[in-house]
């Protein structure tokens with residue numbers, strides 16, 4: 102479904118991605134892991150069309166979407182839960198959810214489905230997003246992305262800064278999505294939690310993938326995690 106090849110991108114004169122590769126088949130959960138500043142968010146921003154592609158290919162469902170505008174990429178079926186959540190603080194929970202919702206024929210996700218997944222959002226549907234806790238805002242960001250009915254869901258540090266119990270809720274939610282066959286690209290630092298969810302890790306170092314493999318294969322090579330993840 103997703104096949105990124107030789108991707109180069111950056112900011113002004115500083116290049117950050119040097120031949121990024123990434124692949125996810127339909128129904129797979131894949132990760133992008135690596136130390137801070139290695140280019141994970143830059144990869145996501147480039148995939149979403151928020152940063153120009155300097156070189157390379159972003160294959161999605163067989164088409165090359167490199168160079169398309171962000172709204173066209175979203176419409177093609179990529180939904181993003183961005184780093185820092187970025188909910189619309191002054192809008193209500195429900196307004197946040199419907200603002201970018203998209204529902205074609207046979208779409209899986211409607212408002213009631215998101216409220217089923219996160220009952221807390223339903224209880225707070227008329228509250229403004231700024232009054233939510235961090236965990237609730239994260240649920241809102243996930244619900245908002247699901248309501249675009251994405252073929253590929255990308256989560257950039259979705260559990261960062263959350264209390265352990267809320268993190269568990271987010272991981273459980275991702276487990277349910279995977280069980281339904283949702284294709285997911287997850288960026289996170291919690292290898293232990295990801296081991297249960299992820300089919301294949303992509304290890305990024307200075308803007309390129311230096312290793313890819315299953316969580317079991319990564320566990321067999323502790324020096325890799327030490328060198329590239331500081332664990």
Ligand SMILES: Nc1ncnc2c1ncn2[C@@H]1O[C@H](COP(=O)(O)OP(=O)(O)OP(=O)(O)O)[C@@H](O)[C@H]1O
Pocket residue numbers: 112115117135136137138139140141142143144
């Ligand atoms: N808007 C920007 N302008 C210039 N340089 C940037 C910008 N955003 C990120 N960078 C630089 O690009 C490099 C990669 O950053 P990026 O955010 O992609 O890393 P990351 O792997 O997602 O790490 P983190 O976990 O810290 O977010 C870093 O050197 C960073 O300083």
